[in-house]
Amino acid sequence: MSELSAMIVGCGDVGGRLALQLLNKGWQVSGLRRAVEHLPAGVTPIRADLGQDDLPPEWPSRSPDYLVYCVAADQHDEAGYQAAYVDGLRRVLGWLAQNQQRPRRLLFVSSSSVYAQQQGEWVDETAPTEPHSYSGRIMLAAERLALDSGLAASVVRLTGIYGPGREWLLSQVRQGYRVAEQPPLYGNRIHAEDAAGLMAFLLESDSRGVGLEDCYLGVDDDPAALSEVVAWLREYMGVTHWSDEQRVRRTGSKRCSNARARALGWAPQYPSYKQGYAAILAQP
Template sequence: MSACSVLIVGCGDVGSRLAKQMLACNWQVSGLRRSVEQLPAGVTGVAADLFDAQCPATWPSAAPDYLVYCAAASQHDEAGYRAAYVDGLKHVLSWLAERGQAPKRLLFVSSSGVYAQQGGEWIDETSVAEPQNYSGTVMLEAEKLALASGIPASIVRLTGIYGPGREWLLSQVRQGYRVTEEPPLYANRIHAEDAAGLLAFLLKADAGGQALEDCYIGVDDAPAPLAEVVAWLRQYMGVTEWSEQDRVRRTGSKRCSNARARALGWAPQYPSYKEGYAAILEGRA
């Protein structure tokens, strides 16, 4: 049996981590991004601009068995989100159609930002998704496009991704970040390696004949109040001074469940913020 192939569209941080994991499983991996020289060794580069409707000359001649769409917006406004997630996906789907290619499954990387719940309630894939901002609204539109593409599709709603190079919270804590304790503002996160690991797990599960649902939430095992995370980081990093005023740039408060992904057999390498941030601060992740 020949190795499975996957095309990762938007092969940046999470996409490159996914590429390495699939190469380790002897999959054939192609990665689409503007600067293909930044792709991991062993990945076949597809140089393309998702904002350009013309099919790239380097598009694979053979249909990929799997397609993972994990683009990132280059500008954080409604136009930037629409270009990256809706228009970019439309372009990729049209390129597949032009070549008569039909992958076995599409994984569309979305965000838990489609949920607007603010009361600290538990959220799963069946919870109502009624975003109240442009980012969630555009992402939900892109999800519907993926599900209506004619290709079997699964949406993967990732929560707050952190990891090396994604250290905003660590920087803020070092600068004396203070967060209100009551009411608790629950935050959800997933280490970048676990985000890639979930995508890899779903690809291998589908290739192995397991039936996939149309949506999964990517989150660790332990959503926690932001104040608790900040307090733990202060102690771990030895921060002894912090602001007298609370500073919070976020308003949502919800707890996302990974029960569906776990029921399929997936488990995060970093089950909570403690293991994940400790690995970053010790240079292990």
């Protein structure tokens, strides 16, 4: 059995899925969050508030082999993002330094919001990052903090996460959601289980001595126009009515490529929205 260990900071939905995948592979996993009662069984709890400077009482005496920073902002505004992604990461790095701990690698979970492309362009890890939104700017600052931390580090830029409990689009389609077909509004998705699976794959690869890049895009194989996704869901779900109101998604439109992660050997369990949504809808 492997004796590798990982600390997941922000062990919520995706972090919890990652924890379960690693536990199933024989890893030792600790999870840091405020509400540790929600951690999956088998995860060692670390109760902590990233807004507080004091070292958490349950902080481990031994350094984890891997640190995964996978938090979600409590407030969806500039202050909330700054607190969660920059200040929180700086605090965790400080706790590591305070205990003279050096994980083999830091995995920082970021977002495709760092890209501002809006014309359906294909985007990969080398594409320009010139975000217009505060969320993208703060994510870039947090990425830089991770990459300049003195630890070996990789950033995982996740695209639109969906899965059980993340069913906003399904709800909208049931209500007769409308979306403009021209120009096509391309969106990018990854099932929550695949988001966790990509991170687990990167950690395992690193543990075997595979050289990792400093950035990976987490996305399925099928960036698709939102109108195409809605049309498929309507047919699959048997929705025939239309809402009187035309709703148009935000103007961002880009197509993210997973070629770098696939070249390393990763493949999504749900390669497109069709397999992913069909699995959600098949659940009782």
